[in-house]
Amino acid sequence: MDIDLVELTDEQRAFAEAIRDLCRREAGTRARRDELTGHGRHGHNQELYEKLARLGWLGAGGMADACVFLEETAYGLLPIGGYTTSLIVAGAVERFGGDAQRALIAEGMRRGRTYAISMSEPDAGSDVAALACRATPDGDGWVIDGQKTWCSNAHFADAILLVARTDGAPGDHDGLTMFLVPADAPGLRISGIDTMGGREVNDLWFTGCRVPADAVVGTPGAAWKQLMAGLNVERLILGAVMLGIARRAFDDVLGYVRERRQFGRPIGSFQALRHRIADLAVEIECTRLLVHRTARLVDADPARVLPRQASMVKLKATEVARRVALDGMQMMGGYGYATEFDMERHVRAALVSTVYGGTSEIQRDIIGRTYGL
Secondary structure (H helix, E strand, O other): OOOOOOOOOHHHHHHHHHHHHHHHHHHOOHHHHHHHHOOOOEOEOHHHHHHHHHOOOOOOOOHHHHHHHHHHHHHOOOOEOHHHHHHHHHHHHHHHOOHHHHHHHHHHHHHOOOEEEEOOEOOEOOOHHHOOOEEEEEOOEEEEEEEEEEEEOOOOOOEEEEEEEOOOOOOOOOOEEEEEEEOOOOOEEEEEEEEOOEEEEEEEEEEEEEEEHHHEEOOOOEHHHHHHHOHHHHHHHHHHHHHHHHHHHHHHHHHHHHHOEEOOEEHHHOHHHHHHHHHHHHHHHHHHHHHHHHHHHHHHOOOOOOHHHHHHHHHHHHHHHHHHHHHHHHHHOHHHHOOOOOHHHHHHHHHHHOOOOOOHHHHHHHHHHHOOO
């Protein structure tokens, strides 16, 4: 699908074209993507990621530019999965970190370093207030004990933005603090979780993990408010990525139904499939306009929290990506299920997107509350 219906600037259009050209050169064939990802087992290729860093493309511009980058690299199936969590961490540190922390992360992004963010625990997912992993003051630093889970990209990250409890009891929103913890810190063990998508997420085990006082990001005890301030960015990032996946799944199935012939003609010429394709195209265009409009709103006032719009982006983009991928698999029949084709990978990527970063049910609840319900 082209991007002419989105009101991008001339610079953003040129940026999108440059990204598409790079994706074609670096990951334009299935054989090349298999080489970069270990046949789909790994979603991040560090060598390729550092090449993008040298081009100056990581962290450049505002959210509108970032969404163009995220959408186009997702569409091009470029294996740089570490960028999404790194961008979330960089945003949090830029808003709340000290000068030294901001300089460290900014330089890391320029050099192609990767970062992860860890909130979820075995008994605390959507209910962030239930976090129990605790950081205790100890001399001139902190000692962290507890378990985290579902931490994306921690297995190759340079550092992890950890949300831990420093005061109060599980159930309190107050008393949560952000820490920037090196991934190789003594007392931290990272253990992978096998998923449908390969090695993506991890358990983190903190046992007497000591960090210095300057590991605190922002104000001790204020992590809840800091997290809320970053939701615009996090949900926009996820929305832009899944918009790219939806576009790619659409183009893959469109190419298939144009060429696949049954009963003497292309299957896309049958009304049942033609109407299905039309419905998917409309949904993708609506999603695209929502994503890019919200990104412009964020750039216009970065301090403004947009719970309704951000949750709409996350809900719409992930649900549309799931619909496009599942419908694409159905229209491709057995070929959509075969690992020889990309559609089954689109399905796996889209299914989990409605869960992480706040489930679709949570996003609907947030949207409803913004209307006073």
